[in-house]
Amino acid sequence: MIIDCHNHIGVDLLFYLSGEFPYAQHLSAMVSEGEALGVDRWIVFPMVSNLSLNFEKMRKGKIEFPGGYERVPYAWENRRMMQEIFELFPDLGRKTLPFVMLDPMRAPNAQAKELRKLRGQYKFYGLKIQSTILQSDIKALLKEGRCFLDLAEEWDLPFLIHSSVNPSDKWAQAKDILKIAELNPQIRFCLAHSCRFDKECLDRVNELPNTWFDNSAHCIHCDCAVQNLGVVAPKERRFKSDYSKPAQVITDLAEAYPTKFMWGSDSPFYSYVGRLDGGVLSLASSYEKEVKALRAQKPAVLRRIAGKNTLQFLKLKNEKLLS
Numbered sequence: 001m002i003i004d005c006h007n008h009i010g011v012d013l014l015f016y017l018s019g020e021f022p023y024a025q026h027l028s029a030m031v032s033e034g035e036a037l038g039v040d041r042w043i044v045f046p047m048v049s050n051l052s053l054n055f056e057k058m059r060k061g062k063i064e065f066p067g068g069y070e071r072v073p074y075a076w077e078n079r080r081m082m083q084e085i086f087e088l089f090p091d092l093g094r095k096t097l098p099f100v101m102l103d104p105m106r107a108p109n110a111q112a113k114e115l116r117k118l119r120g121q122y123k124f125y126g127l128k129i130q131s132t133i134l135q136s137d138i139k140a141l142l143k144e145g146r147c148f149l150d151l152a153e154e155w156d157l158p159f160l161i162h163s164s165v166n167p168s169d170k171w172a173q174a175k176d177i178l179k180i181a182e183l184n185p186q187i188r189f190c191l192a193h194s195c196r197f198d199k200e201c202l203d204r205v206n207e208l209p210n211t212w213f214d215n216s217a218h219c220i221h222c223d224c225a226v227q228n229l230g231v232v233a234p235k236e237r238r239f240k241s242d243y244s245k246p247a248q249v250i251t252d253l254a255e256a257y258p259t260k261f262m263w264g265s266d267s268p269f270y271s272y273v274g275r276l277d278g279g280v281l282s283l284a285s286s287y288e289k290e291v292k293a294l295r296a297q298k299p300a301v302l303r304r305i306a307g308k309n310t311l312q313f314l315k316l317k318n319e320k321l322l323s
Contacts, residue, residue, distance in 0.1 A: 002294070002306045003041045003097075004034060005313075006160065006192060006216035006264030010081060014049035014133065018061040020274035023047075027084055030267055031092050037291040043160070043264070043310075044085070045099040045128040046077035052106070063135045065106050073103040075114040082122040097314065099126040099160060104145035105136040112147040119155065125314055127152055130162040131171045138172050141180050149184055158188035158313055160214070165196045165237070166230050174201040181211045190262065190313060192216050194253065197225060198233035199240075206257050212313050213257070215250065216266030219290055220283040222246045246289070247296035254301045262313060263306040265290040 008025060015023035030042060049058060052074075054067030070076050078100045085093035100118065102111055118124070127148060131138045138161065141149055152159060163174040174195045181189040190212040195201035205211045215221075224232045225243035232238065241252040254261050270290050272283045294306060311317070 001040045002038060002302070003043070003263075003310045004039050004265050004267070004306075005043045005190075005262045005310050006214050007042045007044045007267045008047050008269065009044050009084070010047045010077060012047035012049050013051075013055065014053070014058045014061070014063075015047075015274075017055065017059040018274075020272075022268040022271060025268040027089055027092055027096070031095055033287050034265075034267070034291075037288060038295070039291065040095070042096050043099060043125070044081070044096045045160075046074065046081050046101045048101070048130045048133045050074050050101075050103075051076050063133075071107070072110045072114055073106050074101045074111065077101060078114070078118055082118065082124070086122055097125040098122075099128040100124050101128045101130070102148055103134055103136050104129055104131060104138055104148060105134075105140040108140070108145045108147050112151060115151060124157075126158045126160055128160050132162055132164055132169050135171055137170065138180070139176050142183070149180075149187060152187045153184075156315065158190060158315075160190045160192060163191040163193055163195050163201075163213075164231075165198045165201065165233050168230070174198060178204050178208065178211065181208055185210050188212070188313060188315075190214055192264075192266075193221060194218070194239075196232045197221065197239045197241075197243075198237050200237060202239055202253075202257060206260050212260045212262055212309065214262040214264040215253065216264040217270050217272075217285075218250065218265075218293060219246045219285040220270065220272065222249055223283060223285075246293040250293055250297060250305070251301070254297065254305050258304065259309060259312075261305045262310045263294050 009027045011024045050073050051070040052068045054064035057064040085098055161177050162172050164172045165174055174191055177191055188210050192214050194213055194215045205213050222243045241249045270285045
């Protein structure tokens with residue numbers, strides 16, 4: 001069984017209104033494309049922007065709260081996703097493990113209240129944060145967003161958190177996430193995007209008993225490393241591998257961090273195309289490329305990084321629970 005641990009479904013108005021790509025993914029399209037490539041199960045969560053944000057500002061690529069149609073971040077999006085999974089398409093929904101999305105900084109108590117209501121109606125397996133696009137400081141989890149840590153502990157659910165090492169990104173620094181994990185050893189954390197290949201952070205993930213990492217959007221991050229773009233760690237901090245060969249990078253990461261590496265595609269964000277500095281930044285890839293790099297691994301490695309490690313992160317003892 002191959003589990004893809006990082007996928008978005010729904011629509012993202014920020015990307016749509018500001019002219020960036022991708023901006024949507026159907027549950028049915030994700031499953032159809034993934035199954036054709038041999039993927040069996042998907043951890044899923046909503047897109048990043050939400051209806052509590054000001055639409056006019058989003059057209060300009062800016063974040064402003066409040067000002068949208070909704071008052072509570074992700075109250076609509078999480079419920080909409082659950083209805084699609086459990087009610088509209090239950091046959092497809094059985095192949096997913098839904099996570100709820102949250103904003104660590106804005107109206108946290110109201111979000112927590114909505115999550116409790118949702119928990120009474122639907123089953124979900126974890127909590128997801130993408131604080132960079134939201135411009136919402138991940139360190140808020142230790143302050144006003146502490147209620148989310150309390151919920152994770154109460155429900156024994158893990159966090160999957162977007163991570164960055166670019167100094168200009170003050171909202172999702174991998175070192176800040178690792179500090180939060182260190183201070184909360186009773187809660188499980190996954191740092192997305194291979195900590196942008198920052199070896200110091202990857203080594204720290206390996207050391208802490210309650211942390212994992214995923215390699216979501218792996219192929220375009222390898223492209224960024226080849227081009228020395230700022231979204232990945234600079235050469236002096238970068239994990240040593242041949243980034244012109246994404247499959248080789250997976251092999252090397254899986255060898256260096258055998259129990260902490262989880263495979264994920266970040267569908268549909270395995271591609272990104274948008275405007276940058278007066279031009280267009282095109283990091284175009286495909287689900288097929290992500291799976292091809294995975295399938296280049298030895299069977300035992302594939303089973304570990306796309307199965308066993310993910311089940312341990314979720315605290316699911318066997319694959320029968322996913323049938």
